[in-house]
Amino acid sequence: MFNVEKYTGNREENYQLLKKQLQALIHDEKNRVANLSNASALLNQFLDRINWVGFYLMDTESELVLGPFQGLPACIRIPLGKGVCGTAALKRETIRVADVNQFPGHIACDAASQSEIVIPLVKNGQLIGVLDIDSQEINRFDEVDQKHLEEFVDRLMEQI
Numbered sequence: 001m002f003n004v005e006k007y008t009g010n011r012e013e014n015y016q017l018l019k020k021q022l023q024a025l026i027h028d029e030k031n032r033v034a035n036l037s038n039a040s041a042l043l044n045q046f047l048d049r050i051n052w053v054g055f056y057l058m059d060t061e062s063e064l065v066l067g068p069f070q071g072l073p074a075c076i077r078i079p080l081g082k083g084v085c086g087t088a089a090l091k092r093e094t095i096r097v098a099d100v101n102q103f104p105g106h107i108a109c110d111a112a113s114q115s116e117i118v119i120p121l122v123k124n125g126q127l128i129g130v131l132d133i134d135s136q137e138i139n140r141f142d143e144v145d146q147k148h149l150e151e152f153v154d155r156l157m158e159q160i
Contacts, residue, residue: 025038
């Protein structure tokens with residue numbers, strides 16, 4: 001059973017609790033969809049000032065397809081190299097965008113989104129997909145978020 005925790009510590013402590021909660025949710029489960037679903041729900045519950053969180057998964061060698069998420073309906077397919085998600089997937093590196101309106105080729109699935117962070121999911125050198133988080137606030141994500149969200153993804157990849 002999952003109990004909603006109040007995140008009352010500083011940001012570092014709260015992120016540590018988040019990663020422990022992820023581990024508790026996924027430690028005995030090998031199903032990718034189940035783990036990604038719980039991970040997106042956990043992030044949605046933890047992160048404030050966001051309007052979308054979820055995963056895009058590799059569907060073909062050149063395209064991501066929508067996976068488990070929390071938020072409004074989203075774009076279904078994103079070609080590699082297109083938008084923030086496709087660019088992060090192609091480069092296999094985290095991309096943090098302070099203002100999506102300034103990102104060349106940004107794909108606007110939700111007009112309310114103003115900033116975004118996308119973290120590639122890589123296991124054994126293979127691109128699995130990306131974690132995509134949007135906010136309706138400009139410059140919502142910083143270095144602290146990036147560091148801990150990358151660690152969150154690393155823990156998630158251990159179970160997928």
